[in-house]
Amino acid sequence: MDVRNCKDCGKLFNYIGGVPLCPTCVKKLDDKFVQVKEYIYDHPKAGVQEVSEENDVTPGQIRKWIREERLAFAEDSPIGLACESCGALIKTGRFCKQCKDKIANNLGNLYKDKVQEPQKRKDFHDRAKMRFLDN
Ligand SMILES: [Zn+2]
Ligand SMILES: [Zn+2]
Numbered sequence: 379m380d381v382r383n384c385k386d387c388g389k390l391f392n393y394i395g396g397v398p399l400c401p402t403c404v405k406k407l408d409d410k411f412v413q414v415k416e417y418i419y420d421h422p423k424a425g426v427q428e429v430s431e432e433n434d435v436t437p438g439q440i441r442k443w444i445r446e447e448r449l450a451f452a453e454d455s456p457i458g459l460a461c462e463s464c465g466a467l468i469k470t471g472r473f474c475k476q477c478k479d480k481i482a483n484n485l486g487n488l489y490k491d492k493v494q495e496p497q498k499r500k501d502f503h504d505r506a507k508m509r510f511l512d513n
Contacts, residue, residue: 422452
């Protein structure tokens with residue numbers, strides 16, 4: 379059993395992985411999240427500072443939710459994050475659409491290389507067989 383101190387209130391609790399928060403504080407954070415989400419829905423033009431002050435959440439927590447794609451913002455909202463790859467302003471997640479596509483393409487190419495591998499080995503095998511027949 380892994381017993382830890384809650385990062386928020388300091389109470390001991392059975393740690394089961396993820397963020398080191400006790401069940402009470404996890405619940406509190408979830409309630410906060412719902413509150414923030416509703417606030418943004420009602421105030422689509424609110425900035426991070428305003429959302430943070432009005433809901434008693436740190437701007438860091440708000441940014442974390444955005445990175446986790448749990449919060450998303452309207453196109454005309456002043457809230458935005460920099461794409462981790464090119465720095466373009468994005469509304470949610472870690473990368474802009476272009477960088478996401480690029481990453482997806484790279485992954486696709488890696489996958490294709492792996493698929494071609496057995497094929498190459500087969501050609502080699504055939505060539506070896508032919509050489510044997512030539513003799
Ligand atoms: Zn706690
Ligand atoms: Zn980008």
